[in-house]
Amino acid sequence: AGAECNDLSMESSTSLIDNGFLTIYGGLTAERLLTGGTTKDDPNAIYHLVSSPVQSIDGYDIFDSATFVRVWIESNQNWGNLVGPGSNLVPGRGYASWSQAGDETISFFGSLNTGNIPSFPLYYTPTAPNATLIGYNMVGNPYLSGIAWNQGSWTKNNLSGTIAVLDGAAGNYIYWDGAAGSLPGGVVPPMHGFWVQAVAASPSLTFANDSRVHSADNFKEDVENVLELKA
Numbered sequence: 001a002g003a004e005c006n007d008l009s010m011e012s013s014t015s016l017i018d019n020g021f022l023t024i025y026g027g028l029t030a031e032r033l034l035t036g037g038t039t040k041d042d043p044n045a046i047y048h049l050v051s052s053p054v055q056s057i058d059g060y061d062i063f064d065s066a067t068f069v070r071v072w073i074e075s076n077q078n079w080g081n082l083v084g085p086g087s088n089l090v091p092g093r094g095y096a097s098w099s100q101a102g103d104e105t106i107s108f109f110g111s112l113n114t115g116n117i118p119s120f121p122l123y124y125t126p127t128a129p130n131a132t133l134i135g136y137n138m139v140g141n142p143y144l145s146g147i148a149w150n151q152g153s154w155t156k157n158n159l160s161g162t163i164a165v166l167d168g169a170a171g172n173y174i175y176w177d178g179a180a181g182s183l184p185g186g187v188v189p190p191m192h193g194f195w196v197q198a199v200a201a202s203p204s205l206t207f208a209n210d211s212r213v214h215s216a217d218n219f220k221e222d223v224e225n226v227l228e229l230k231a
Contacts, residue, residue, distance in 0.1 A: 049193030051140020094193020146215025
């Protein structure tokens with residue numbers, strides 16, 4: 001048996017796992033609330049690491065003109081700006097965003113990501129100047145649910161077993177080393193970017209459908225009335 005609907009709107013801190021039985025005749029909209037201050041001196045003006053749960057969408061259709069959106073470039077260990085219309089958000093890649101307007105709700109619309117999804121190409125540059133940053137790549141949860149780092153049939157080649165997720169409310173990163181850590185259960189929430197570290201040449205990562213779990217933890221966003229759906 002399957003589920004059908006004309007349109008589906010998912011508010012921030014909701015979770016959806018589609019096992020191939022959900023038909024959406026109209027459109028899907030998935031929201032994420034990004035809280036924060038309006039100036040760089042505001043302690044609440046914290047970057048969020050975000051990722052897209054839909055197959056292809058222009059970043060300029062997601063973020064307003066007051067939002068800075070950046071990607072991490074492993075080879076030169078620096079941030080690059082998302083530039084101009086047509087800069088599509090790639091499933092499996094993480095993006096850092098901060099809005100000068102303060103609180104912002106971003107809305108993704110389109111076809112939901114499902115199936116096993118390769119991350120944005122990962123890089124390992126042993127000649128990069130800062131040895132402590134070599135191999136760090138920012139990837140992103142491509143699903144509209146949490147993903148458990150220790151569950152499912154991920155493909156992880158030449159990667160450290162540790163991941164890091166930004167906890168903006170606490171102002172630091174929380175970690176999971178494959179067995180324990182401060183990231184609850186090793187679960188990356190929906191639409192969150194996170195860090196992995198390549199430790200050798202030719203690193204790769206493929207997100208697995210069977211890693212998905214219901215999780216509504218949105219670090220830095222405090223939202224009540226959590227809803228979980230499974231189809």
